[in-house]
Amino acid sequence: MAEAGIAPVEPGVADAAALGFRLGFFKLVVRDLPTMVRFYIETFGFQERDRVALPGLEEVMLALPGDRFTLVLYHHTDGRDITVGNGHGPVGFTTADLDGAMARAFAHGATPMSGPFDLRGLRLAFIRDPEGHEIELIQPPVPVASKE
Structure with a gap:
């Protein structure tokens, strides 16, 4: 079925x-x-x-x-002229260190869009590469160590 x-x-x-x-x-x-x-x-x-x-x-x-x-x-x-449009979403990357990833991206020409902010245990931020393509950076939650 x-x-x-x-x-x-x-x-x-x-x-x-x-x-x-x-x-x-x-x-x-x-x-x-x-x-x-x-x-x-x-x-x-x-x-x-x-x-x-x-x-x-x-x-x-x-x-x-x-x-x-x-x-x-x-x-x-x-x-030919290239225009970054709204026909697709961001390219997404996960990272263990959102703040460090943002600082590195900005040092290489990225620009901020929004964030960082928390959503369902994730830390997220949106940036643009030097030509305006959207990039989503996601830091997953840090696993809690087992107490065994």
Whole structure:
């Protein structure tokens, strides 16, 4: 039986779990590729995995050490104007030290949006990267040590 709001799978169509989907990458379109590569590497510790240059575009693939997920910075080389819109939410990062993460991001060109504030045991803040993309920083609660 299908869950409410989810259409049943047509006969002969593979189940999503059987297809092995994994979230692999997220792209941000940027105006100044070198500046944005430097920001994400110096602020969050990303490492450059690869670069692709094709007619009209250049991409830089970044990943955090030990992480499969890739942040792709995508740059149109034809000079077209890029406007950061409201068609997507923020890129989210978890951190063990929200205040330290904010200070580091601001030192590398980020600007504040809101927070920090507490929500359901989490500490949250919203900032913008140097080109205005929203970033959400989340500090999970510190686990309470067991008294055994």
